[in-house]
Amino acid sequence: MLNRRTLFAATGTMLAAAAVGRPHLARAAAPFAQPTLPYDEGALAPTISARTVGLHFHKHHKGYFDKLNGLVPGTPYADLSLEEVIVRAKEQSEAAVFNNAGQAWNHNFYWAQFAGGPTPPSKALLEAAERDFGGIEPLKARMVEIGDGVFGTGWVWLVEDDGKLDVIGLADAGNPIAEGVTPVVGIDVWEHAYYLDWENRRTAHIKALLDERVNWAAAGERLGA
The missing domain is CATH 3.55.40.20 (Iron/manganese superoxide dismutase, C-terminal domain)
Structure with missing residues (x-):
């Protein structure tokens, strides 16, 4: 079951919000949209090169969204948020849905956490x-x-x-x-x-x-x- 500790700002519109540090909860159901990067592809260089960011974001990350959107139409997952898809797919042992939803969400979080960084801990x-x-x-x-x-x-x-x-x-x-x-x-x-x-x-x-x-x-x- 989702709770307040887990159903929070790391998906959907979080990338757009991350630059100002205030996460937003994504509730949109399928088709799921990959958020845009909150910075230029070269912004993380030299730690992560623009080439790696481009391939990682446009090929791998986008691929998880594309595959997920090909799996959920006509299923109970179509009306769920991305977070709900992850939880339900794990409960139902739907490996393909879980893997692509999980990776889509993970990467949303991954890119967002670098926006505005580096900064000291609170x-x-x-x-x-x-x-x-x-x-x-x-x-x-x-x-x-x-x-x-x-x-x-x-x-x-x-x-x-x-x-x-x-x-x-x-x-x-x-x-x-x-x-x-x-x-x-x-x-x-x-x-x-x-x-x-x-x-x-x-x-x-x-x-x-x-x-x-x-x-x-x-x-x-x-x-x-």
Whole structure:
């Protein structure tokens, strides 16, 4: 079941809202529309090159929306929000729907979290990181460690669960909504996200994104959502 901790601003119109740091809840049902990037394709360079952003956004991310929109017409999913599709598809073991909906949502969140970044963490996030990890740098180190441990394809997520921060690694289209936790920061560790720029140096890529691109102030606003 969706709750206030998970059904929040990371999909649909979130990309447009991210630049000002205030997320919006997306409720639109199928056909699902891929949001636009909240910055130019070269804005994340050199951490992520314009070439990688272009391929990642226009080929991979768009592809998940295209496939999802080909799967849901005439099904009960057609009248659901993207978040609801994710939850229901997992409950019903509809792998194709779940994978494409999850990846569409994950990438919405991924691009949005870099808008306006990098910024220092908010006081609330600093306090939570100190309480649960011993500080923001140990928190980042844990994300790098968990991200490196994701076998093959997947994601590493900083999440809030019942008021406590945690880092989880999820395979393939693994999605925090489906896990019942609130995403705070999410890093894509599929090879298409970094290989052109970083080759096989996944851990260096994760660390660079956390240090150089994440809008940590906006991430702190997601605490308690």
